[in-house]
Structure formats: C-alpha cells, structure tokens
Amino acid sequence: MSSSQPFLNSSPISLTAGHRRKSQFTYKHLSLLGQSSTSCPLRVIAHIDLDAFYAQCEGVRLNIAQDQPLAVQQWSGLIAINYPARKFGVKRFTTIGEAKKLCPDIILQHVATWKEGEERWAYHQDAFAHMATHKVSLDPYRLESRRILACIKDTLRGPPIQKVEKASIDEVFLDLSAQIHAVLLERYPELSGPAPYDDPTESLPRPPTTALDWNADALVDLDNSETEDDDPDWDDIAMLIGSEIVRTVRAAIRERLKYTCSAGVARNKMIAKLGSAHKKPNQQTVIRNRAVQQFLGDYKFTKIRNLGGKLGEEVVTKFATEEVKDLLLVPIEQLKSKVGDDTGSWLFHIIRGEDHSEVNSRTQIKSMLSAKSFRPSINTSEQAVRWLRIFAADIFSRLVEEGVVENRRRPKTINLHHRQGGQMRSKQAPIPSGRPIDEALLSDLAQNLLGQIVVDGRVWPCSNLQLSVGGFEDGPTKNRGIGGFLVRGDEAKAMITSKSENHGSFHATDTGLPMKRRKLEDGALRKFLTKSEMSRDEGEEDNDIDNLDTIEEHATLPYEHSEENRKSGSRTCEDVSSSLLGSNERMHEGIDIMDKVEQSQGPILTRQPSTETYTCIRCKRSISVHQKEEHEDWHFAKNLQSHENSTTSTIPVRDNENSAQQSNHVSQSKMPKKFTASRSGTPNALGKKVEKGQKRLAFG
Ligand code: CTP
Numbered sequence: 001m002s003s004s005q006p007f008l009n010s011s012p013i014s015l016t017a018g019h020r021r022k023s024q025f026t027y028k029h030l031s032l033l034g035q036s037s038t039s040c041p042l043r044v045i046a047h048i049d050l051d052a053f054y055a056q057c058e059g060v061r062l063n064i065a066q067d068q069p070l071a072v073q074q075w076s077g078l079i080a081i082n083y084p085a086r087k088f089g090v091k092r093f094t095t096i097g098e099a100k101k102l103c104p105d106i107i108l109q110h111v112a113t114w115k116e117g118e119e120r121w122a123y124h125q126d127a128f129a130h131m132a133t134h135k136v137s138l139d140p141y142r143l144e145s146r147r148i149l150a151c152i153k154d155t156l157r158g159p160p161i162q163k164v165e166k167a168s169i170d171e172v173f174l175d176l177s178a179q180i181h182a183v184l185l186e187r188y189p190e191l192s193g194p195a196p197y198d199d200p201t202e203s204l205p206r207p208p209t210t211a212l213d214w215n216a217d218a219l220v221d222l223d224n225s226e227t228e229d230d231d232p233d234w235d236d237i238a239m240l241i242g243s244e245i246v247r248t249v250r251a252a253i254r255e256r257l258k259y260t261c262s263a264g265v266a267r268n269k270m271i272a273k274l275g276s277a278h279k280k281p282n283q284q285t286v287i288r289n290r291a292v293q294q295f296l297g298d299y300k301f302t303k304i305r306n307l308g309g310k311l312g313e314e315v316v317t318k319f320a321t322e323e324v325k326d327l328l329l330v331p332i333e334q335l336k337s338k339v340g341d342d343t344g345s346w347l348f349h350i351i352r353g354e355d356h357s358e359v360n361s362r363t364q365i366k367s368m369l370s371a372k373s374f375r376p377s378i379n380t381s382e383q384a385v386r387w388l389r390i391f392a393a394d395i396f397s398r399l400v401e402e403g404v405v406e407n408r409r410r411p412k413t414i415n416l417h418h419r420q421g422g423q424m425r426s427k428q429a430p431i432p433s434g435r436p437i438d439e440a441l442l443s444d445l446a447q448n449l450l451g452q453i454v455v456d457g458r459v460w461p462c463s464n465l466q467l468s469v470g471g472f473e474d475g476p477t478k479n480r481g482i483g484g485f486l487v488r489g490d491e492a493k494a495m496i497t498s499k500s501e502n503h504g505s506f507h508a509t510d511t512g513l514p515m516k517r518r519k520l521e522d523g524a525l526r527k528f529l530t531k532s533e534m535s536r537d538e539g540e541e542d543n544d545i546d547n548l549d550t551i552e553e554h555a556t557l558p559y560e561h562s563e564e565n566r567k568s569g570s571r572t573c574e575d576v577s578s579s580l581l582g583s584n585e586r587m588h589e590g591i592d593i594m595d596k597v598e599q600s601q602g603p604i605l606t607r608q609p610s611t612e613t614y615t616c617i618r619c620k621r622s623i624s625v626h627q628k629e630e631h632e633d634w635h636f637a638k639n640l641q642s643h644e645n646s647t648t649s650t651i652p653v654r655d656n657e658n659s660a661q662q663s664n665h666v667s668q669s670k671m672p673k674k675f676t677a678s679r680s681g682t683p684n685a686l687g688k689k690v691e692k693g694q695k696r697l698a699f700g
C-alpha cells in the first residue's frame with residue numbers, strides 16, 4: 001500500500017459472511033467508478049461546509065475559547081454567528097442591541113476594512129462608525145478558505161487524481177469515486193479479477209459483509225421499501241469508504257487549522273449538499289442510495305440547488321405545493337407541459353435524486369468585483385478616484401492569485417458601474433492584451449471609465465461604484481516570460497494604426513487653437529466613450545455579496561434569502577439589452593454634453609444666470625459657482641485625456657461596437673454574479689507612467 005493512500009488500512013466492515021446472491025452492480029460499474037464517471041451508480045460525492053465560517057475565522061484568529069459566543073459584525077449588522085451564540089437565539093439578522101440583550105457575553109468582532117486612501121485592509125476598532133470612509137474586506141476569510149482547501153487537497157493527495165471543486169468561500173465538493181475504487185480493490189481483492197467470460201456486464205460478487213460500522217455518522221433512514229436487514233451492496237460499501245475519507249479530511253482540518261465543518265456524503269452533488277446542512281455543527285450525514293427517496297421526500301423542493309429562486313417560485317405557483325413528496329406524484333408529461341420540456345424533465349429527475357453534474361476541479365473564476373455603496377453619497381471625482389484605486393488594488397491582488405502575473409489567466413474586460421439617484425450606468429472597456437496587467441493599469445482603466453461617465457453628466461451625488469473585470473481567458477502559454485507580453489512588430493503597428501484611425505487628427509492638432517482643440521476634444525471623447533453601456537439592478541450593500549470566490553454565472557445566487565441578491569437575480573435580459581440599444585444615443589448625448597462643458601469654460605457663461613463666481617485654481621478662470629461641479633469634472637476629463645496622450649497605459653478603446661460583442665455583453669451581464677473583495681496593494685496616482693519597454697515598443 002502506498003503512503004499516499006491513507007484510507008486503505010482501516011477496516012470498519014464486519015466480515016460476517018452474508019448471502020451469496022449476486023450484486024446488483026457489474027464489473028462495468030466498478031470500472032466507471034475508477035474513472036469518476038458521472039453516470040456510475042456507485043459514485044460517491046461529498047460536500048463539506050464550514051460551520052459558521054466567518055465567526056470561526058475570527059474565533060481562531062483571536063484565539064477565543066470555542067464555547068465563547070461570538071458574532072461577526074459588518075457595520076450595524078451581524079453576518080456570521082457561531083454556534084455557542086446561536087444557542088442564545090442570536091441570528092444573522094439580529095440587531096447588535098438585541099444580540100447583546102440575548103447574550104450579554106457575546107463578542108462582536110467587526111470585519112476588516114480598507115480605509116479610504118490606505119494601501120491595505122486592517123482590523124479597525126472603530127470601523128463600524130465609519131461606513132462612509134471604509135470598505136469591507138473579506139480577504140482574511142478568503143485566505144483561510146485557501147488554507148482549508150490546501151489542507152483538503154493535501155489529505156486527499158493521490159494517486160488517484162483528486163477531484164475537488166471549490167463551491168464557495170466555505171464549501172467544497174469532492175468526487176471520491178476514484179479513491180474509493182482504489183480502496184475497494186485493495187480491501188476486496190476478489191473485485192480485481194477479470195469479469196467472468198470477460199463480460200463487463202456480468203454482476204460483481206456480493207460483498208462479504210452484512211453489517212457496516214458507520215461510526216458517528218448521521219445516517220439517514222432508509223426508504224420505506226428498504227430494510228436494514230437487507231445486506232449491503234457495493235454502493236453502501238462505497239458510501240462507507242467515502243464517509244471514512246471525509247472523516248479523515250475533517251479531522252485534518254480540525255487538527256491543523258482548528259476549524260470544524262459539516263459534510264454530506266451521497267451519490268451526487270445535489271444530495272450531498274443537502275446532507276452537509278442536515279446536521280450541524282461538526283457532523284457528517286450519509287445518504288445511502290436506498291435512503292434517497294426518504295430523505296428528499298421530507299424536503300421542500302425550494303431547498304434544492306437551482307430551485308431556490310424564481311424557478312422554484314414558479315413551480316410552487318403552478319403545482320400549489322412546496323413539498324417534494326407532492327411533486328413526486330405529478331407525471332413527467334404534466335411537469336413538461338407546465339414548465340416546458342427541458343425544465344420539466346430536469347425537475348422530474350432532480351426530485352428523484354438524480355443529478356449527474358460533475359465535480360469540476362478547475363472551477364474557473366468568471367469575473368471579480370470590488371464595490372462600495374456610499375452613505376452618504378460622494379460628490380467629487382477625487383473621492384471617486386480614491387475608491388477606484390482601492391478597487392484596483394483589491395482586484396489586482398485577487399488576479400495575482402488567479403495567475404495573472406504568470407499570464408495563466410487574464411480578464412479581457414473591465415467594467416465600471418455607477419449609480420446616481422435611481423440611475424445605474426455602466427461603462428466597459430477591453431483590457432489591452434499587449435502588456436501585463438498590473439494595479440496601475442487597472443486603476444488607469446477604471447479612471448478612464450469614470451471619465452466617460454463624467455462627460456455624460458449627471459454624475460453626483462454618486463451612491464454606488466462597482467469595478468469589475470471579466471471575460472477571463474487562459475493565457476496563450478503558461479508561465480510565459482516577460483518577452484511574451486511585449487507587443488510584436490505587427491501588433492504594435494496595428495495598435496498605432498488603430499489609434500490614429502480612431503482619432504484622426506488627434507496627434508497633429510494639439511496646438512491649442514480653438515478649432516483644432518475642438519477636434520482634439522472630439523477625438524478624446526470618442527476614446528472616452530465606451531463600447532457598451534448597460535443598466536443593472538442595484539445589488540450590493542457595500543461589499544457583502546462579495547462572499548464567494550468563484551463566480552458561477554450560471555448558478556443560482558449564493559444567498560437566496562438576501563433581498564439585495566434576489567433583486568439582482570431578477571435582472572432581466574430586456575433590462576440590459578434596452579440600455580445597450582440606448583447606448584449609441586447616449587454616446588452622442590455624451591459628446592453634446594462635453595461640447596457644452598467645453599463651451600462653458602469660456603468667459604461668456606451663457607447657461608448660468610447667477611453672477612456668483614469663483615476662480616478655478618487649476619485654470620485661473622472665473623467660473624459661476626453653479627458650474628463648479630461641472631467645471632471640475634471637465635478638468636478631470638481633461639486630465640484623463642492628457643494622461644492618455646502621454647502614456648500607452650490606457651490603450652484606446654477600439655471601435656468594436658458590433659452586435660455580436662454587444663450580445664455577448666448581454667448574456668454575460670444578465671447572469672447572477674457573486675463577488676469577492678480585497679487585499680493590499682499600492683494604489684497608483686492618476687497620470688503615473690506605465691511600463692517603459694512597452695511604451696517604447698508601441699509608440700516610441
Ligand atoms: N455570509 C454572508 N452573508 C450572507 C450569507 C453568508 O456574509 N447573506 C457569510 C457568512 O458570514 C458565513 C459565510 O458567508 O460565515 C458562509 O455562509 P454559510 O455557509 O451560509 O453560513 P455559515 O455562517 O458558515 O453558517 P453554517 O454553519 O450554517 O454554514
């Protein structure tokens with residue numbers, strides 16, 4: 001036995017000889033188990049979920065006794081409550097005051113925050129009183145999440161190859177099939193022989209056992225048609241071995257990192273996930289195949305993955321029940337006729353516990369977001385830029401973990417969402433592919449996008465800003481050297497051509513003469529104005545949907561009980577496409593506004609009746625106080641433009657506004673997203689020069 005297979009030694013099975021009937025499983029099934037086939041009837045999946053995760057993180061970090069009630073605070077709310085505090089009735093939406101009343105000894109620990117202008121997050125004692133100038137950072141929990149994942153992988157290390165899918169910041173799915181296959185062959189040599197007559201459809205011999213020792217597992221009762229007197233078959237034994245593995249993994253997490261977690265062990269992801277929540281904290285639940293119907297029958301189907309949201313509601317309305325057992329009585333044809341063929345068929349199978357979805361070891365992050373709701377709203381570009389730098393630092397630190405520095409993966413687009421009053425606007429730009437992504441580049445691109453929003457007007461007061469990157473792609477070569485980032489001859493030429501094509505007299509006319517200046521502004525504006533503009537529902541309060549590391553755009557929202565998330569989940573395709581259609585109009589409108597702004601810089605201030613003026617410290621002109629905001633925005637946009645002229649860091653947005661790309665944006669943006677937050681970084685100043693080699697190559 002190899003030391004890398006830690007589970008082969010244990011022998012919890014009582015070897016009393018059982019009946020000699022044949023197994024219901026075949027040699028083919030056994031071989032499918034070894035291949036982790038999703039259609040294998042012996043398949044074993046586990047779901048592990050950390051107990052009161054953020055609360056445990058704080059408890060472990062602060063070395064607080066395990067029985068001490070503790071909750072994690074975010075501003076004036078509680079976002080995680082440990083199990084000792086839950087005993088006092090403290091819940092996620094309990095107010096701070098109520099929590100203290102219910103449990104006077106409770107420790108309330110505020111989440112870490114980025115303080116406006118600072119370069120990394122920290123635990124600030126007074127953060128709760130400074131919502132206006134702090135932004136939540138969930139980085140400490142993300143770091144712990146990674147340590148836990150590493151511990152799980154280390155415990156399971158192969159061969160055979162492990163299949164571990166990180167499902168959220170505190171959850172993983174494990175496909176244990178291949179490991180279990182190896183253990184089965186080790187423990188039951190009779191299984192390794194060739195199939196009789198070399199026919200893989202031949203049944204396996206029956207397991208030499210009549211009773212299984214499930215240790216302390218919570219064992220879900222068998223279906224009514226089954227009895228515990230029936231001898232176990234290989235699926236029960238596979239489940240038992242899976243359960244041993246999970247117990248070992250949980251013990252390792254506990255011993256090495258001090259965290260407790262709960263787990264579900266079952267034949268697929270859907271049942272395993274329900275299983276992990278079945279008994280908490282610090283327990284594992286096994287749902288044998290023969291217990292699936294019994295187990296699911298007691299559930300409301302709205303608890304099942306993908307039935308928690310709108311689809312679940314629709315089914316409840318159409319069938320006037322929330323219970324799985326009622327829906328089990330509905331024939332498949334009726335399901336199909338009421339909710340459509342595909343959904344009806346999926347529903348029919350899922351409530352019978354059939355789910356063949358794969359455990360994806362490489363769960364790919366699809367987008368990353370850093371966001372802040374401002375209460376009170378912010379009123380100047382300078383304030384906004386300070387936050388954009390934090391967002392850029394935050395996103396960049398997460399990109400580093402995704403392998404962006406080695407060019408393993410990189411995002412293609414950057415988005416800025418801006419909310420003013422009831423209006424949400426969004427600007428998007430491609431991330432130039434010819435150079436490495438760094439914090440300065442992200443910050444510059446973000447500021448450029450802000451510039452585009454600013455020239456559109458109606459910017460302040462702003463109540464929410466969200467910066468996101470998306471469209472992740474695998475790098476063309478992994479671990480590519482720095483040379484790989486340099487723009488080669490043709491590409492560089494294309495970049496120069498596209499720049500001059502897009503902006504015509506852009507370079508030649510910067511003489512300060514009024515006519516030429518107008519051309520310059522138009523060119524710069526075209527550059528400012530983005531390729532797509534879409535509205536979106538307001539979703540997050542501060543950063544708290546930033547809970548999960550991976551963004552599964554196809555998945556149901558992670559926290560369906562959250563009103564905010566439900567709102568963003570209801571975002572429709574129509575919402576997005578209608579505003580996309582509107583984007584061309586707004587583009588022109590944007591130019592008009594800028595023209596007006598430009599005109600308004602002149603000495604004759606036709607649009608302002610007021611005579612009250614101030615002298616702008618930047619251009620020394622006398623400006624109507626009513627136009628102060630607009631005038632400062634104009635400087636901001638101007639700065640961006642000259643910054644663009646002087647560096648290659650913000651390679652101009654190409655005129656790629658074709659419908660295919662737009663519909664791409666629609667399909668991406670309508671998806672529910674889950675987001676994450678932050679770590680340290682060095683914000684760069686507006687106008688900071690970019691990487692020199694790149695500049696020389698592209699434009700020198
Ligand atoms: N979380 C959050 N906001 C929500 C839901 C969850 O911030 N609306 C955070 C919680 O703070 C939590 C972590 O995400 O610690 C994982 O969530 P979940 O597993 O749902 O809850 P736990 O707190 O881990 O509690 P349980 O023991 O029930 O899993």
Ligand code: CA
Pocket residue numbers: 049050051052053170
């Ligand atoms: Ca949890």
Ligand code: CA
Pocket residue numbers: 049050168170171
């Ligand atoms: Ca969870």
